[in-house]
Amino acid sequence: xxxxxxxxxxxxxxxxxxxxxxxxxxxxxxxxxxxxxxxxxxxxxxxxxxxxxxxxxxxxxxxxxxxxxxxxxxxxxxxxxxxxxxxxxxxxxxxxxxxxxxxxxxxxxxxxxxxxxxxxxxxxxxxxxxxxxxxxxxxxxxxxxxxxxxxxxxxxxxxxxxxxxxxxxxxxxxxxxxxxxxxxxxxxxxxxxxxxxxxxxxxxxxxxxxxxxxxxxxxxxxxxxxxxxxxxxxxxxxxxxxxxxxxxxxxxxxxxxxxxxxxxxxxxxxxxxxxxxxxxxxxxxxxxxxxxxxxxxxxxxxxxxxxxxxxxxxxxxxxxxxx
Amino acid sequence: xxxxxxxxxxxxxxxxxxxxxxxxxxxxxxxxxxxxxxxxxxxxxxxxxxxxxxxxxxxxxxxxxxxxxxxxxxxxxxxxxxxxxxxxxxxxxxxxxxxxxxxxxxxxxxxxxxxxxxxxxxxxxxxxxxxxxxxxxxxxxxxxxxxxxxxxxxxxxxxxxxxxxxxxxxxxxxxxxxxxxxxxxxxxxxxxxxxxxxxxxxxxxxxxxxxxxxxxxxxxxxxxxxxxxxxxxxxxxxxx
Numbered sequence: 367x368x369x370x371x372x373x374x375x376x377x378x379x380x381x382x383x384x385x386x387x388x389x390x391x392x393x394x395x396x397x398x399x400x401x402x403x404x405x406x407x408x409x410x411x412x413x414x415x416x417x418x419x420x421x422x423x424x425x426x427x428x429x430x431x432x433x434x435x436x437x438x439x440x441x442x443x444x445x446x447x448x449x450x451x452x453x454x455x456x457x458x459x460x461x462x463x464x465x466x467x468x469x470x471x472x473x474x475x476x477x478x479x480x481x482x483x484x485x486x487x488x489x490x491x492x493x494x495x496x497x498x499x500x501x502x503x504x505x506x507x508x509x510x511x512x513x514x515x516x517x518x519x520x521x522x523x524x525x526x527x528x529x530x531x532x533x534x535x536x537x538x539x540x541x542x543x544x545x546x547x548x549x550x551x552x553x554x555x556x557x558x559x560x561x562x563x564x565x566x567x568x569x570x571x572x573x574x575x576x577x578x579x580x581x582x583x584x585x586x587x588x589x590x591x592x593x594x595x596x597x598x599x600x601x602x603x604x605x606x607x608x609x610x611x612x613x614x615x616x617x618x619x620x621x622x623x624x625x626x627x628x629x630x631x632x633x634x635x636x637x638x639x640x641x642x643x644x645x646x647x648x649x650x651x652x653x654x655x656x657x658x659x660x661x662x663x664x665x666x667x668x669x670x671x672x673x674x675x676x677x678x679x680x681x682x683x684x685x686x687x688x689x
Numbered sequence: 690x691x692x693x694x695x696x697x698x699x700x701x702x703x704x705x706x707x708x709x710x711x712x713x714x715x716x717x718x719x720x721x722x723x724x725x726x727x728x729x730x731x732x733x734x735x736x737x738x739x740x741x742x743x744x745x746x747x748x749x750x751x752x753x754x755x756x757x758x759x760x761x762x763x764x765x766x767x768x769x770x771x772x773x774x775x776x777x778x779x780x781x782x783x784x785x786x787x788x789x790x791x792x793x794x795x796x797x798x799x800x801x802x803x804x805x806x807x808x809x810x811x812x813x814x815x816x817x818x819x820x821x822x823x824x825x826x827x828x829x830x831x832x833x834x835x836x837x838x839x840x841x842x843x844x845x846x847x848x849x850x851x852x853x854x855x856x857x858x859x860x861x862x863x864x865x866x867x868x869x870x871x872x873x874x875x876x877x878x879x880x881x882x883x884x885x886x887x888x889x890x891x892x893x894x895x896x897x898x899x900x901x902x903x904x905x906x907x908x909x910x911x912x913x914x915x916x917x918x919x920x921x922x923x924x925x926x927x928x929x
Contacts, residue, residue, distance in 0.1 A: 388840075391840060391898075391904055391909070
């Protein structure tokens with residue numbers, strides 16, 4: 367059965383947890399810019415964490431369902447309605463055949479991820495159902511959704527979901543389902559080219575505020591703020607970059623790379639935003655302000671391990687709720 | 690050899706500081722290390738990506754920790770395992786790599802003015818005639834130094850020095866798929882419609898990137914590449 371796209375909104379695409387194993391061929395990760403949010407939403411509706419869902423940018427999506435489905439979403443501050451009922455982030459709702467789900471515009475934050483029980487059934491292309499918007503393959507016909515598209519949904523999982531009422535009170539921790547912050551501080555570890563910048567520049571980077579530029583997208587956030595100048599403008603040999611990498615082109619305006627970023631880069635890498643903060647970065651939109659703060663690599667790993675342990679507990683909680 | 694963190698879920702094994710001084714030797718070493726790491730299948734490592742002088746190792750920190758359980762840092766633990774995997778190359782291995790263990794792929798290119806939008810620009814910069822440029826470009830032998838920028842975009846080392854031409858000041862917004870270009874001291878092929886600043890001198894009818902195939906690219910890192918000049922008619926007949 368399908369979900370009918372009545373309105374596709376500003377930018378909505380099919381995404382799962384992205385592609386692994388094909389960087390050597392220049393293939394980007396793609397996938398949900400906040401993969402953790404999609405994992406949580408999937409668990410809430412009883413899916414496998416890696417099921418394909420929808421990434422909704424700035425809102426405006428309106429879907430009609432052709433059969434019964436459980437839905438949940440995580441991400442920015444959106445008004446989401448089923449008929450006249452509100453569906454808050456991280457809550458599950460049971461939809462009947464013919465029901466409509468409507469995403470308003472983001473009040474703040476930038477993106478959210480919708481999981482639908484069964485997941486979205488688009489073909490697997492290069493190991494993933496994610497849309498590579500830049501190279502136009504994967505997902506729904508290699509493109510963002512348009513008004514009138516019919517999105518095929520896979521068979522619903524056998525077990526019943528945690529929802530018993532129309533909108534269940536069962537939810538995930540607030541930080542997980544609503545990662546958008548008013549004045550975010552993104553934590554980073556030093557990049558390999560950290561020492562190519564002088565002390566004054568490093569001071570600026572860690573003390574001053576940056577504003578997200580309008581020409582930001584799923585490839586990366588371009589940041590306006592104090593100019594970051596290298597000590598010597600020597601050419602570097604291109605090597606791997608990854609989501610989270612902050613590179614500094616000759617303009618001195620840093621770029622924070624996101625899921626659709628290319629696989630290699632030749633600009634100096636000043637820092638890398640840590641994995642657990644990528645979900646916060648994914649909520650930034652044009653005009654938003656952001657600070658950066660250094661942590662050690664050990665701390666970055668501890669934070670990630672802690673979150674995974676919490677998710678393990680949550681996974682057990684969800685399965686108990688369901689049984 | 691240097692092992693450098695690339696954020697909290699990847700690291701870079703840098704094998705050389707320079708590329709241009711010894712591209713062949715450097716690429717052979719990168720390829721050797723790439724294959725050693727691939728075969729070692731170190732627990733927690735999710736993928737490898739070679740480029741010019743380095744091999745990037747992407748890993749799942751949780752899986753690395755689970756596999757060894759040591760109190761040691763995740764990064765240190767992984768770096769140690771990588772170091773012990775990368776044994777120095779024997780003299781025999783070096784000879785073997787040199788002796789054609791590599792794939793040689795021929796790419797047909799039509800250098801007609803219809804496709805070579807920037808042949809005049811390259812001629813002006815290099816002080817060579819059109820036929821001289823085509824002859825030099827199509828008789829050289831190249832190596833895939835890296836694939837990136839867009840899926841399947843090949844950066845080829847081995848461009849005859851006198852063909853080197855700086856990139857265009859203003860990049861083109863859209864370049865047709867298959868376009869062959871010169872960007873500084875490198876040559877390469879645009880597999881997809883994309884923006885780009887290289888000087889376009891011809892076009893191949895071959896499909897360099899096909900997401901329905903595994904692997905999805907015609908060329909792989911380290912491959913040897915030769916170009917063959919073809920006519921407009923041949924170009925048409927080879928277009929799939």
